[in-house]
Amino acid sequence: MRMNHxxxxxxxxxxxxxxxxCTTVKRWFGWGAGAKETTTKVTxxxxxxxxxxxxxxxxxxxxxxxxxxxVSFSPVYFGFDSxxxxxxxxxxxxxxxxxxxxxxSHVVLIDGHCDERGSNEYNLSLGxxxxxxxxxxxxxxxxxxxxxxxxxxxxxxxxxxxxxxxAYRLNRRGEFGIxx
Amino acid sequence: xxxxxxxxxVMGTVTVVCGADITVRGEGASxxxxxxxxxxxxxxxxxxxxxxxxxDLERSGWFKIDPAGQIRVSGAAxxxxxxxxxxxxxxxxxxxxxxxxSSAAGATEVRRLAHQLANDMVKNIKGERGIAGTRIxxxxxxxxxxxxxxxxxxxxxxxxxxxxxxxxxxGPKWDRDGQNILYTSYLHKSPTVYRFPxxxxxxxxxxxxxxxxxxxxxxxxxxxxxLILALSGNPDVYTLDLGSGAxxxxxxxxxxxxxxxxxxxxxxxxxxxxxxxxxxQLYSVDVATRRSRRLTYKGSENVNPxxxxxxxxxxxxxxxxxxxxxxxxxxxxxxxxxPLTSGPDHEDPSWAPDSRHIVCSRAEGSGRxxxxxxxTQGDSPVRLFPNAGNWMSPDWSxx
Numbered sequence: 001m002r003m004n005h006x007x008x009x010x011x012x013x014x015x016x017x018x019x020x021x022c023t024t025v026k027r028w029f030g031w032g033a034g035a036k037e038t039t040t041k042v043t044x045x046x047x048x049x050x051x052x053x054x055x056x057x058x059x060x061x062x063x064x065x066x067x068x069x070x071v072s073f074s075p076v077y078f079g080f081d082s083x084x085x086x087x088x089x090x091x092x093x094x095x096x097x098x099x100x101x102x103x104x105s106h107v108v109l110i111d112g113h114c115d116e117r118g119s120n121e122y123n124l125s126l127g128x129x130x131x132x133x134x135x136x137x138x139x140x141x142x143x144x145x146x147x148x149x150x151x152x153x154x155x156x157x158x159x160x161x162x163x164x165x166x167a168y169r170l171n172r173r174g175e176f177g178i179x180x
Numbered sequence: 181x182x183x184x185x186x187x188x189x190v191m192g193t194v195t196v197v198c199g200a201d202i203t204v205r206g207e208g209a210s211x212x213x214x215x216x217x218x219x220x221x222x223x224x225x226x227x228x229x230x231x232x233x234x235x236d237l238e239r240s241g242w243f244k245i246d247p248a249g250q251i252r253v254s255g256a257a258x259x260x261x262x263x264x265x266x267x268x269x270x271x272x273x274x275x276x277x278x279x280x281x282s283s284a285a286g287a288t289e290v291r292r293l294a295h296q297l298a299n300d301m302v303k304n305i306k307g308e309r310g311i312a313g314t315r316i317x318x319x320x321x322x323x324x325x326x327x328x329x330x331x332x333x334x335x336x337x338x339x340x341x342x343x344x345x346x347x348x349x350x351g352p353k354w355d356r357d358g359q360n361i362l363y364t365s366y367l368h369k370s371p372t373v374y375r376f377p378x379x380x381x382x383x384x385x386x387x388x389x390x391x392x393x394x395x396x397x398x399x400x401x402x403x404x405x406x407l408i409l410a411l412s413g414n415p416d417v418y419t420l421d422l423g424s425g426a427x428x429x430x431x432x433x434x435x436x437x438x439x440x441x442x443x444x445x446x447x448x449x450x451x452x453x454x455x456x457x458x459x460x461q462l463y464s465v466d467v468a469t470r471r472s473r474r475l476t477y478k479g480s481e482n483v484n485p486x487x488x489x490x491x492x493x494x495x496x497x498x499x500x501x502x503x504x505x506x507x508x509x510x511x512x513x514x515x516x517x518x519p520l521t522s523g524p525d526h527e528d529p530s531w532a533p534d535s536r537h538i539v540c541s542r543a544e545g546s547g548r549x550x551x552x553x554x555x556t557q558g559d560s561p562v563r564l565f566p567n568a569g570n571w572m573s574p575d576w577s578x579x
Binding site for chain 2: 054055056057058059060062063081083118119120121122124125126128129131132135136149150151152153154156157158163
């Protein structure tokens with residue numbers, strides 16, 4: 001059972017990497033020497049939805065569901081002013097996707113966070129973009145988009161206090177909350 | 181009638197010198213001298229009226245108080261059993277204004293009456309919009325995901341807490357008539373735009389879509405909100421029709437982050453922050469055509485734009501590693517090489533309705549920030565209020 005899911009995950013990734021649809025998201029996995037560009041198809045995101053009436057009374061999983069206790073995943077860390085996924089971070093997201101595949105009643109709320117540098121409002125958007133990048137990857141791994149929500153805290157909820165580089169690094173993150 | 185004739189006669193002789201005489205160099209900006217010695221105050225409320233008027237005139241930036249000033253306020257502010265009665269004459273070279281009004285006895289009412297006279301003097305003598313009696317809404321951040329909104333008068337008085345939530349609160353904004361406040365709160369665990377009457381009342385969600393809801397500002401005509409949503413998988417600038425509830429996306433940048441939209445005074449354009457170039461910069465988007473134009477190139481970051489009634493945009497620019505406040509005129513083009521501020525980080529600027537003063541936050545050494553009023557015409561910055569705390573994101577009401 002566990003093996004099957006890994007095979008399925010691998011297949012999805014291969015298919016996505018080799019496909020070239022019109023709705024693609026380019027993403028750099030890594031920086032500098034050895035950086036490799038891959039494209040990931042995102043199926044549930046209508047880029048052409050310029051206008052319309054969306055549901056304006058949406059409850060997040062944090063409001064509408066119960067948190068699953070005893071399950072936790074490592075935060076995904078980001079570079080300064082960046083929402084790109086570093087290669088070492090990708091496996092953390094795959095573990096979450098794996099959990100969602102194995103627990104069909106579970107859903108995930110991804111919290112995007114920033115360090116305190118920059119404007120509060122810009123950081124709210126950057127945190128959302130970080131969470132959305134993680135979400136896009138989870139969805140690309142075969143998880144239904146309705147099971148994956150995003151929430152940005154910007155710089156409003158740091159994990160580490162202070163203004164040292166290490167605190168900044170720990171605060172530029174995406175966190176996973178599992179709900180049922 | 182006799183007095184009027186006398187004034188005209190006197191004016192004939194004074195106008196020759198008044199241009200040089202009444203305009204004196206103040207601390208920075210040039211100011212007209214006002215004499216309040218002819219305004220008699222009786223009782224505590226009378227004194228409060230004159231004190232408030234004096235403070236308002238000085239804070240307006242246009243006047244200095246000087247017993248020898250040629251702008252003369254005479255008459256009486258008299259305490260009565262039921263309140264305060266003001267019977268006054270304001271005269272200045274060539275003109276005069278009779279001003280007779282009364283108020284209830286409360287300090288708020290008396291101060292409001294003084295604000296009205298100060299604003300009438302600014303309007304009639306200088307032809308400018310006064311700021312007395314306007315208000316500033318702001319955020320007090322106490323810790324991680326722990327903040328609340330506060331409000332004070334433009335002179336820093338009357339600081340009062342207006343939410344009691346102890347959750348993150350971001351970017352409060354007044355609507356154009358100064359009746360309602362919009363802001364982003366985590367009251368229901370995810371970032372939601374709420375709107376509530378400034379005088380108190382129900383707080384209702386304005387935008388509670390999936391994902392990010394933030395940065396909302398109501399258009400000058402009151403019909404539309406501009407805000408940041410992430411309906412298409414990443415943050416973009418949207419409009420929300422307050423009547424129909426329809427949303428329209430103004431930017432289409434799947435690989436860029438947008439933030440901090442603010443309306444132009446005519447409601448035809450929106451200035452916002454976008455990082456499509458690789459760093460946060462200011463752009464202006466035409467609401468009808470949805471065409472964007474980049475406005476800033478100087479500085480490694482340009483954020484927090486606010487568009488004044490006179491068409492100028494104030495923003496925080498990152499130069500040499502620190503954030504400072506700068507102003508640009510999108511019609512004339514050209515960014516200034518010299519920001520208004522220097523030294524510690526200055527962020528979150530918001531225009532006063534006079535298009536002259538700006539309130540912004542300034543970093544303190546302790547990691548906190550305080551709020552300061554800047555003058556684009558040269559007066560020194562003034563701290564809004566002395567209270568200790570971490571104060572940020574001020575927004576100045578239009579009324």
